[in-house]
Amino acid sequence: MREASEPGEREGLSAVNEPGEREGLSAVNEPFIEVDGVEKVFDVRRRTGFLRWERRRVRAVDGISFTVARGEMVGCIGPNGAGKSTTVKMLTGILTPSGGRLRVAGIDPARERTRLAHRVGVVFGQRTTLWWDLPLIDSYRLVRRMYRIPAARYRENLDRCTELLGLGPLLEVPVRQLSLGQRMRGDIAAALLHDPAVLYLDEPTIGLDVLSKARVRSFLKDLNAERGTTVLLTTHDLQDIEQLCGRVMVIDHGRLVYDGSTAGLREAGGGERVLVVDLERELPPVQAPPARVVRVEGPRQWLALPAGEPAAALVAGIAARYPLVDLSLREPDIEAVIATMLGPAEKGPAAPGERAARAQDAVP
Numbered sequence: 001m002r003e004a005s006e007p008g009e010r011e012g013l014s015a016v017n018e019p020g021e022r023e024g025l026s027a028v029n030e031p032f033i034e035v036d037g038v039e040k041v042f043d044v045r046r047r048t049g050f051l052r053w054e055r056r057r058v059r060a061v062d063g064i065s066f067t068v069a070r071g072e073m074v075g076c077i078g079p080n081g082a083g084k085s086t087t088v089k090m091l092t093g094i095l096t097p098s099g100g101r102l103r104v105a106g107i108d109p110a111r112e113r114t115r116l117a118h119r120v121g122v123v124f125g126q127r128t129t130l131w132w133d134l135p136l137i138d139s140y141r142l143v144r145r146m147y148r149i150p151a152a153r154y155r156e157n158l159d160r161c162t163e164l165l166g167l168g169p170l171l172e173v174p175v176r177q178l179s180l181g182q183r184m185r186g187d188i189a190a191a192l193l194h195d196p197a198v199l200y201l202d203e204p205t206i207g208l209d210v211l212s213k214a215r216v217r218s219f220l221k222d223l224n225a226e227r228g229t230t231v232l233l234t235t236h237d238l239q240d241i242e243q244l245c246g247r248v249m250v251i252d253h254g255r256l257v258y259d260g261s262t263a264g265l266r267e268a269g270g271g272e273r274v275l276v277v278d279l280e281r282e283l284p285p286v287q288a289p290p291a292r293v294v295r296v297e298g299p300r301q302w303l304a305l306p307a308g309e310p311a312a313a314l315v316a317g318i319a320a321r322y323p324l325v326d327l328s329l330r331e332p333d334i335e336a337v338i339a340t341m342l343g344p345a346e347k348g349p350a351a352p353g354e355r356a357a358r359a360q361d362a363v364p
């Protein structure tokens with residue numbers, strides 16, 4: 001406890017963000033997170049034989065640049081070893097960049113990590129920040145002391161999280177007895193008690209069942225909408241991104257290969273939309289170029305539309321020439337789009353460490 005509260009005292013911090021700092025939506029377009037040509041290189045030693053070691057340089061992040069405005073909710077995806085967690089760790093100040101410039105709320109995270117900690121909440125899906133042997137509520141009391149959260153603010157935030165995350169029956173339960181989904185909700189609440197302006201979430205729905213995922217996603221959506229909390233979400237679950245984030249960044253080999261709208265990702269990846277038509281009876285494949293029939297099952301036919309091809313004229317043409325009963329348009333599978341974007345290595349199951357090895361440059 002002592003250790004955690006000391007740095008704040010040294011820097012003479014006010015306990016938590018002032019209410020006015022609950023991220024002025026007026027400043028929505030100002031960059032809140034600025035990442036400019038950031039690099040992170042790790043020097044690692046690898047054993048290559050008996051008493052033989054090789055020094056290698058792992059370029060985990062290779063000149064990434066982006067900005068995030070206040071109140072934005074941005075998804076970050078990419079294969080294992082792409083550099084996502086390393087980027088988040090640099091944003092929290094846990095790791096120092098090897099090059100480039102980084103600012104969060106105007107603060108250099110590596111230099112003023114403690115000051116930044118009062119503005120930031122972090123949830124790592126695979127690890128807990130809660131005290132394992134203590135009841136959940138005791139962890140929250142400790143968090144309150146660490147951040148010196150005023151009593152009224154603590155109560156308000158705790159009540160809100162307890163209600164929206166369904167934590168009421170769990171508060172007196174030791175963390176070690178919680179299920180994964182319960183613990184995750186507990187972790188999210190712990191990260192929010194001090195009213196952070198930005199929340200980093202690393203795989204917040206990993207291993208959760210469908211209902212728990214829905215609950216966590218709905219909570220995050222409300223948090224972002226009501227409080228204007230800036231959210232950076234790293235995940236392998238594309239539904240997290242599709243349901244929560246209007247913007248997505250795709251990272252591969254330490255580089256940003258896509259940064260834009262989630263909807264635009266499909267087009268950027270050259271994904272095809274599929275038109276499913278139900279005819280009155282079985283018929284030969286529908287002729288409607290440039291769409292082409294890719295599957296026929298009785299009176300139902302599936303037509304692939306090249307990316308960017310408007311559907312309206314095509315649908316009208318089919319309706320005029322064929323006995324149409326029903327039709328629907330399916331967006332391209334986002335997972336397939338990303339696989340295309342990332343190249344052949346992502347299409348099959350990647351061998352463990354394969355991508356990491358590709359990101360490594362041997363040091364002469």
Ligand SMILES: Nc1ncnc2c1ncn2[C@@H]1O[C@H](COP(=O)(O)OP(=O)(O)OP(=O)(O)O)[C@@H](O)[C@H]1O
Nearest residue numbers: 042044058060079080081082083084085086356359
């Ligand atoms: N502390 C470290 N020392 C040496 N290498 C590291 C360290 N941390 C990460 N790396 C390497 O940096 C690269 C990027 O790792 P990172 O954890 O950022 O990937 P990621 O995109 O988060 O992957 P995942 O989706 O599997 O979590 C990998 O090659 C990894 O092995």
